[in-house]
Amino acid sequence: MQTPIIEIKNLSSGYEEDVLILKDVNLTIYPNQITTILGTSGCGKTTLLKHLIGLLTPLEGELIVLGKNLAQIDENEMNSILRKMGVLFQNGALLNSISVAENIAIPLEQHTSLSKDLIEHLIRIKLELVGLSHAYHLLPSELSGGMRKRAALARALALDPQILFADEPSAGLDPVTTAALDHLLISLQKQLGMTVVVVTHEVNSIRRIADRVVYLDNGQILFSGTLDEALQSPLPQLQSFFS
Amino acid sequence: MEPYSFELPETLDFHSAESVYRPLQMLISGEKPPSAIVLDFKRVKSLDSAGAAVVDRLQKIAEQKNITLIRQNLAESISQTLQLFQLQEQQSTKKEEKPLFLEKVGDTGFSLLHSLGNLVLLLSNMMYWSFIAFFKPGLRRKDEVIHQSLNIGANALGIVGLISFLIGFVLALQSAAQLQLYGANIYVADLVALAMISEMGPLITAIMVAGRSGSAIAAEIATMQVSEEIDALKVMGIDPLPYLVVPKVYAITMTLPLLTMFANALGIMGGMLIGYTYLDIEILPFYNEVLSVLRYKEVFISLLKSFVFAWIIIVTGTYFGFKVKGGAEGVGRVTTASVVFSIFWVIVADSIIGLLFYFR
Ligand SMILES: Nc1ncnc2c1ncn2[C@@H]1O[C@H](COP(=O)(O)OP(=O)(O)O)[C@@H](O)[C@H]1O
Ligand SMILES: [Mg+2]
Numbered sequence: 392m393q394t395p396i397i398e399i400k401n402l403s404s405g406y407e408e409d410v411l412i413l414k415d416v417n418l419t420i421y422p423n424q425i426t427t428i429l430g431t432s433g434c435g436k437t438t439l440l441k442h443l444i445g446l447l448t449p450l451e452g453e454l455i456v457l458g459k460n461l462a463q464i465d466e467n468e469m470n471s472i473l474r475k476m477g478v479l480f481q482n483g484a485l486l487n488s489i490s491v492a493e494n495i496a497i498p499l500e501q502h503t504s505l506s507k508d509l510i511e512h513l514i515r516i517k518l519e520l521v522g523l524s525h526a527y528h529l530l531p532s533e534l535s536g537g538m539r540k541r542a543a544l545a546r547a548l549a550l551d552p553q554i555l556f557a558d559e560p561s562a563g564l565d566p567v568t569t570a571a572l573d574h575l576l577i578s579l580q581k582q583l584g585m586t587v588v589v590v591t592h593e594v595n596s597i598r599r600i601a602d603r604v605v606y607l608d609n610g611q612i613l614f615s616g617t618l619d620e621a622l623q624s625p626l627p628q629l630q631s632f633f634s
Numbered sequence: 635m636e637p638y639s640f641e642l643p644e645t646l647d648f649h650s651a652e653s654v655y656r657p658l659q660m661l662i663s664g665e666k667p668p669s670a671i672v673l674d675f676k677r678v679k680s681l682d683s684a685g686a687a688v689v690d691r692l693q694k695i696a697e698q699k700n701i702t703l704i705r706q707n708l709a710e711s712i713s714q715t716l717q718l719f720q721l722q723e724q725q726s727t728k729k730e731e732k733p734l735f736l737e738k739v740g741d742t743g744f745s746l747l748h749s750l751g752n753l754v755l756l757l758s759n760m761m762y763w764s765f766i767a768f769f770k771p772g773l774r775r776k777d778e779v780i781h782q783s784l785n786i787g788a789n790a791l792g793i794v795g796l797i798s799f800l801i802g803f804v805l806a807l808q809s810a811a812q813l814q815l816y817g818a819n820i821y822v823a824d825l826v827a828l829a830m831i832s833e834m835g836p837l838i839t840a841i842m843v844a845g846r847s848g849s850a851i852a853a854e855i856a857t858m859q860v861s862e863e864i865d866a867l868k869v870m871g872i873d874p875l876p877y878l879v880v881p882k883v884y885a886i887t888m889t890l891p892l893l894t895m896f897a898n899a900l901g902i903m904g905g906m907l908i909g910y911t912y913l914d915i916e917i918l919p920f921y922n923e924v925l926s927v928l929r930y931k932e933v934f935i936s937l938l939k940s941f942v943f944a945w946i947i948i949v950t951g952t953y954f955g956f957k958v959k960g961g962a963e964g965v966g967r968v969t970t971a972s973v974v975f976s977i978f979w980v981i982v983a984d985s986i987i988g989l990l991f992y993f994r
Contacts, residue, residue: 488963503648505684509655512691516683516719524723532960550648551682582715583682 395455396422396554396586397443402452404442412438414610416452422553425580425587425600429632430607436590437481439607440556443588444478445469457553474502477552481559481590483543485531491518491542492527498549517545520575522568537564541572548579554586555579561593573599594633606632637670637704644677646685655688662695669701676707686719694721756953757945759875764883767876778881786847786882787889791896794842798897801834802826802904810912819913823923826905831932835898837984840943843890844976848947851882852972855955856965864956879952883945890944891937898936931991939987943980950976 397420405412412435420426428436441447442454445461454461457472464472485494495514499505505513518524521541531539544560555576561569573596579585591597597604597618604621606614606629614626621629640658643650661667673689689705696703708716733741767773806826813822855878858864864874902924909915954972958964 487961503651503684505648505652506655508659509651509684509687509691512687512721513683515721516687516690519721519723520719530960532964548683551684578718582711582718 393421393423395419396457397588398453398455399439399443400453400455402439402442402449402454404438404447404449404451406438411450412610413442413449416607416610416612418605418612418615420586420588421603422586423580423584424602425576425589426603426605427597427601428588428590428605428607429592429597434607435610436607437558440478440558440588440590444476444556445473474550475553477547477550477555479540479544479547479555479557479560481562483531483539485539485543485546487531489530490527491523491529491531491534491545494531494542495546495549498546502550513549514545517548518542520548521545522571537568540564541568544572551583552585554588557587557589557591559590559592561591561596566595569593569596570599576600637672637702638668639672639674641674641676642678645680646678646688647680647682648684651684651688654685655691658692659695662692662699662701667699667701670704671696671701672704672706674706675709675712678709678712681712681715683719686716689716690720752957753949753953756956757949760879760883760949760952763873763876763880767880770876773873773876774881775877779884782882782885783889785850786843786885787893790843790846790893793846794839794893794897795900797842798830798835798838798901799904801838802830802901803908804904805829805834805901806905806908807912810908814913819909819915820919820923822905822909822913823915823920824927827902827924827927828932830901830905831898831928831936833984833988835901836894836936836939836943837980839890839894839897839940840947840980841977843886843893843944844947844973844980847886848951848976849969849973851948851951852955853965853969855879855952856958856968857962859956859958860961860964879948882952883948886944886948887941890947891940894936894940935987935991939984942983942987946979946983947976950979 397418399416399418402413402416403411416439428439430436438447442449443456448462457475459468459472461469461472485491486497492511492514495517496510499510499513503510515524515527518527521544523538523541523545526534526538526542531542534542540560540563544557547555547557557576561572564572576587576589577600580587587600589600601618601621604614604616604618605612606621606626608628614621614624614629616624622633624630638661642654646654658671662671671692673692678685693703763773806822809825810819810822813819813825855864858874858878867874867877906917906920909920910917950972954968954975958968960967
């Protein structure tokens with residue numbers, strides 16, 4: 392078996408002292424795979440992602456990302472881990488006062504010393520990957536919801552992250568664009584060896600892309616395994632999900 | 635001429651991209667570029683999007699100068715990555731055309747005229763609905779008039795009172811020394827009373843309310859606009875003007891004159907304090923002097939001004955609130971614009987009314 396890229400051990404956490412949102416979560420994510428996380432809304436998927444990118448600290452348990460225990464590293468090490476991650480937030484989280492291109496330029500200017508024309512070229516490449524070539528000069532408020540999601544994905548992909556976290560990337564997208572996005576994720580995983588963690592509800596999409604499936608239920612991991620195992624699982628929740 | 639050959643490094647990624655791109659780009663756009671450049675991928679083991687961007691970008695600028703770019707010893711996996719990150723679409727090279735000076739003047743004039751038209755339209759709509767909704771309270775949001783009156787009027791009493799008191803105080807202080815020279819001490823009462831009631835009271839109150847409540851009105855409406863709440867109201871069959879705006883119109887039209895009278899009174903008290911401490915004028919003579927100099931005209935002008943200012947504040951707030959574009963950042967923009975604009979027009983209106991009544 393490969394060495395894991397992310398390990399979650401006995402993670403318990405919540406926003407308020409007495410209300411646990413995640414209860415004793417154990418999960419291993421392997422490199423160069425696409426892991427999909429599913430579960431009913433409000434079950435804690437976004438909360439789990441926020442722990443993995445260091446935005447929330449657990450009440451109990453350990454998080455080991457890229458070989459580092461997040462609780463034991465200093466800011467510099469955390470930054471170098473963050474540099475290798477791309478995050479697509481659930482609501483996109485584009486900066487609204489600057490154009491789409493400027494949004495994507497932020498990580499490129501922050502973390503590389505590339506010249507202006509290469510950065511511009513890269514922005515165009517990333518926008519074309521998500522099918523938004525024409526949105527270069529537009530402001531986020533001039534895009535539709537699904538377009539904003541894709542622009543945010545382009546920003547998350549700016550630096551070819553080792554790990555891509557995507558929180559419901561295809562919510563609000565049409566089936567055609569969803570399929571194109573799925574193929575993009577697969578190509579990135581194949582050609583750059585990217586590890587992809589996607590929260591999604593699209594059954595078709597899961598069937599297309601998932602190497603592994605994780606089912607979160609009320610803050611606990613109900614199921615974790617390969618796609619085939621998930622499809623054949625006798626668990627009623629999974630069966631009703633895939634039928 | 636011999637084709638120029640360039641051996642690419644083992645990893646062509648975000649770190650090495652610039653050092654590969656810069657010399658080749660200079661070569662291509664330089665004085666005597668070779669007719670062909672060979673990019674040798676022999677050593678390349680890994681390539682990411684930055685590396686692909688270098689190759690793709692060099693290809694594009696080489697094409698423009700009729701230079702052939704040859705890729706040699708390309709491994710299958712590298713070639714696939716290059717393909718994934720290759721720009722398909724023709725980069726739009728068209729520059730935005732700069733409009734001519736006269737065109738700009740024309741455009742600005744037109745859009746000003748357009749805004750003015752919208753403003754007048756909004757004003758007449760607001761007058762219409764203020765009239766209609768008076769008889770049909772069902773059109774208005776429940777309890778909103780009282781709520782808004784408290785917000786705009788009662789909650790502003792403290793700050794408006796304090797500032798007016800200080801203004802009256804300062805007015806008296808500045809003139810006291812001059813008046814003392816001529817032994818005309820008692821006239822400080824006339825001066826403060828007239829200045830406060832016909833000028834400073836209405837103006838200061840309006841500026842305070844424009845900053846406090848005009849901005850709040852613009853921000854509230856703009857926020858509702860960008861979050862589609864206004865659209866939701868319309869779909870539910872509710873006209874936002876009588877529902878949201880008219881209660882504010884009633885509230886500000888009632889409370890601004892009251893606030894102004896309050897401000898006048900406190901301003902005169904500020905003057906009284908100086909009169910008492912600095913010019914040895916007892917309270918009662920000061921009071922009598924104030925009453926003797928005031929005519930109906932001053933009080934009427936004070937009320938008239940505050941009424942006009944109230945409408946300027948509410949109309950600009952509403953106008954900018956509905957005019958918002960973009961998301962949350964648009965709200966900040968229109969809020970600022972509404973305050974600046976309403977204070978400007980309050981002062982313009984103040985001058986106009988002053989000219990009408992005092993110009994001889
Ligand atoms: N910032 C917050 N403060 C308090 N509770 C929160 C916060 N964010 C989410 N929650 C709660 O945590 C639970 C899980 O939320 P979330 O992780 O966003 O669910 P989802 O699986 O839909 O992404 C929900 O019950 C939600 O109410
Ligand atoms: Mg969520």
